[in-house]
Amino acid sequence: MGKVFLVGAGPGDPELLTVRALRILKSAEVVVYDRLVSDEVLRIAAHALLIDGGKRQGEQDRIQDYINQTLLCHARAGRTVVRLKAGDPMVFGRGAEEWEYLLAHDVEVEIVPGISSALAVPSLAGIPLTCRGIAASFAVIAGHREHFIRTDWSQYARIDTLIILMGVENREYIAESLIRAGRPSSHPVAFVENGTTDRERVVETTLSEVASGMAEVQAPAIFVIGEVVRLRSRLAPAQLAGARVS
Numbered sequence: 409m410g411k412v413f414l415v416g417a418g419p420g421d422p423e424l425l426t427v428r429a430l431r432i433l434k435s436a437e438v439v440v441y442d443r444l445v446s447d448e449v450l451r452i453a454a455h456a457l458l459i460d461g462g463k464r465q466g467e468q469d470r471i472q473d474y475i476n477q478t479l480l481c482h483a484r485a486g487r488t489v490v491r492l493k494a495g496d497p498m499v500f501g502r503g504a505e506e507w508e509y510l511l512a513h514d515v516e517v518e519i520v521p522g523i524s525s526a527l528a529v530p531s532l533a534g535i536p537l538t539c540r541g542i543a544a545s546f547a548v549i550a551g552h553r554e555h556f557i558r559t560d561w562s563q564y565a566r567i568d569t570l571i572i573l574m575g576v577e578n579r580e581y582i583a584e585s586l587i588r589a590g591r592p593s594s595h596p597v598a599f600v601e602n603g604t605t606d607r608e609r610v611v612e613t614t615l616s617e618v619a620s621g622m623a624e625v626q627a628p629a630i631f632v633i634g635e636v637v638r639l640r641s642r643l644a645p646a647q648l649a650g651a652r653v654s
């Protein structure tokens with residue numbers, strides 16, 4: 409029986425891989441990767457059998473079954489298998505579900521954490537998640553519909569910095585819900601598209617402008633709300649030209 413490494417690929421830039429992830433990728437025989445894993449990171453494992461495990465809208469469950477079976481089949485054949493996920497495998501990555509499935513089939517699993525885009529993408533764009541005197545709390549939340557069904561938005565109205573993943577499509581709804589729950593409509597917002605890659609683009613705006621449909625953004629992006637966004641003009645002034653929508 410082989411072994412499956414559940415590895416975090418970090419936010420995109422290969423220099424943000426951990427030393428352990430790099431070592432394991434170099435010795436992998438099979439790599440099953442997600443849609444958001446960058447080409448630069450995949451190139452490190454070019455010697456391995458590379459299998460696209462990217463999920464498309466509406467096909468997630470079918471593809472998840474295919475991924476589980478593929479991991480199992482290669483592990484049973486005695487191969488060193490890497491399940492490579494963007495960011496950290498345990499942050500909105502279905503890492504726990506795959507871990508459980510493999511354990512239930514007696515496959516050894518090793519977790520290799522990665523740097524989550526939720527933390528690294530804002531900070532590299534000049535937006536710290538906390539800052540003394542400005543923000544002492546943050547939360548990372550999922551911006552997709554399934555999550556909204558059981559969401560009490562008032563709990564997020566009081567958190568200093570909100571980081572929303574997978575929230576581009578529903579950005580207007582999210583912004584409206586937060587304003588309704590008591591978050592000031594003037595609160596600064598940033599979207600960081602394709603963070604840490606050469607396609608990175610930052611859009612700075614406000615919650616009210618997002619609610620009224622004025623923020624033009626493409627996925628994948630990190631949606632950050634909070635006073636810390638204002639720090640970007642001091643911490644990353646060189647990146648600012650042409651990025652504001654307001």
Ligand SMILES: C[S@@+](CC[C@H](N)C(=O)[O-])C[C@H]1O[C@@H](n2cnc3c(N)ncnc32)[C@H](O)[C@@H]1O
Nearest residue numbers: 495496499501524525573574602603628629630
């Ligand atoms: C399914 S979640 C996976 C999160 C991942 N496990 C992590 O820890 O970063 C996918 C979402 O992560 C965010 N994301 C991941 N990488 C990103 C990047 N390089 N730039 C901007 N957003 C990114 C986007 O919000 C995207 O919709």
